[in-house]
Amino acid sequence: MSEPVADGAWLDEARARVARAPLTPEAETLGRVLHAADGLTQVSGLPDLRLNELLRFEGGQQGFALALTRDSVEAALLDPGEGIGAGSAVRAVGELLSVPVGPSLLGRVIDPLGRPLDGGPPLTAAPRRPVERPAPAVIERAAVAEPLATGLLVVDALFAIGRGQRELIIGDRATGKTSLAVDAMLNQHESGVVSIYVAIGQRATAVERVIEALRQRGAADRCVIVVASPATPPGLQWMAPFAGMTIAEEVRDRGGHALIVLDDLTKHAATHRELALLGREPPGREAYPGDIFYVHARLLERAARLAPERGGGSLTALPIAETDAGNLSAYIPTNLISITDGQIVLDQRLFAANQRPAVDIGLSVSRVGGKAQPPVLRQLAGRLRLDYAQFLELEMFTRFGGISDNRVRGQITRGQRIRALLAQPRFASLRLLDQVALLAALDAGLLDQWPATLIASLRQQLPGWLDSTLPQAAETLGPGKTLAEPLRDRLLAAVKSLGEGLLAEVKTP
C-alpha cells in the first residue's frame, strides 16, 4: 500500500505539473522501409514528405528524401545503415536537410551535416539553413568586377578570376588541382575573403594535407572545411557541395566575400550516378542519369556577385574536375565546362616536365574575370599570352635545327623567360606589386639578359627585396590605376639590382 498523502504541497505540485503537461494530441506518421541497400532506402507510408526532408529511422539514423515517386520515397542514408532493413520504422522529422552557418564555423572541420570532425565542441548554437536554396535572380546580381587574386602569376595575369565567378579547375589525377585551389585560398589572408573547402570522396591523407597546409600557414581561422570521406554513405557525400554552398552563401548574403572550392565534382557525379542506379533510374550517357547537368548547374548557379542593394557580397566558386588521359570531351567535363565561366586546364605532360602549376595556356580560359583584372596587370599582361603561344610553336619547329634568324632567337629567349616566370612553387604567392615588377621587367627586356635559370631565385627573393628597397610602392600602386612612369622605373631598378646581385652570386660561388 502506498503511503497516505500527508503533504499538501506535494499534491499541489503534482496537480500543477499535470496542468502544464501538453495533452493536445500529436499526429505522427510512421513509414516503413520497403527495401534498403548500399545507403539508399525505399520508404512507403509517408505521403506528405517533401524533397530533401529529413527522416529518422528507428535505430536513430538519419536520411533524407532524395526522390519522390507516386507511392514511395527514395531516401538516402546519412548514417551507416546497419540494422535498417525491410520493415524498419521511419519518421519524418518535419525539417529540411540543413547545415549550421555563421562565424562560429570558422576554423572548424565538419561533416556536411555540421557534425564536428575535429574533436571540437558541437555547433549547436549556430543557426541552420537548408542546404538547397534558390540561386539569386538576375536582378539581384551585379556584373563581376572585382578581382579575386590567387597569388599565382599564371592565373592572375592570364586567366584572372573575378569575385562571383565560377572557374573550373580541371586535369588528370595528380596534376596539382587541389594545390592550385589551396594556394588561392591561402592568398586571401589580406583580402578578407572567407574560404570554404569541400572534400567530396577524397582520400583522408589528401584532406589532411590540405588542413595541415592551412593550419601551418595560419589560414585555418579564415576557412571552413567540410569533409565527406569516401567511407561515408553516398547520401552524405551527395549533399556535401550543397552544404558548402549554403555556408558560403551566408557570408555572401551578409555582404562578405566567400570562396568555395569543391574538390571534386567528378566524384560527386559518380555518387549521384550510384544513387540513381540504386534507385533504378534509367541510365543515360556514360550511365549518368539525365539530371546530372541540372544538379551541377543548380549548385554552381548559387555563386554570384550581389548587387549593392543586396549588400554587394560575393561567392566565387572553384569547382574541381578530374579527367582521364586529358579527355575534356567526356560527359562530366563538358557539362562543367559549359556551366562555368571558364576553366583552368592542368596538363599531365607539363606537370611531368616540372612546369608547375601545369596550366595549359591554349585550353584554359576565363570568360568574365578579364573585366575584374587590375588595369595595371591587364596593361602588362596583354601581349603575354600571344608571345608565349608563339614561342611554344616556334620551339617545336626549331627543335631540330639551329636558329639563324635574330628575331626568332629573340622570341625564343623571351618565351623561355615567360615559361620560367609562369612556373611557381606551392605556397609562394606573389602580390600584385611583385607580379607587376616581374612583368614590367619582362616587358622591358631586362630578364632576357639573364639566364632563364636565374628567374626562379629572382621570383623567390623579389617580395622581400621590394619590401626593403621600396616600402611605399604597394600603396602607390592603388587598385584601378595603371602603372605610372616613375613607379615603373623604380620597380625596374629594384629588379635590376636584385638580378645583378643574384648573377654575381652564381658567377662567384
Ligand code: ATP
Ligand atoms: P588528385 O588527383 O590526387 O586529387 P591533384 O590533381 O589534386 O591530385 P595535388 O594533390 O594538388 O594534385 O598535387 C599533386 C602533387 O604535386 C603534390 O605532391 C603537390 O605537392 C605537387 N605540386 C602541386 N603543385 C605544385 C607546384 N606548383 N610546385 C611543386 N609541386 C606541386
Ligand code: MG
Ligand atoms: Mg586533389
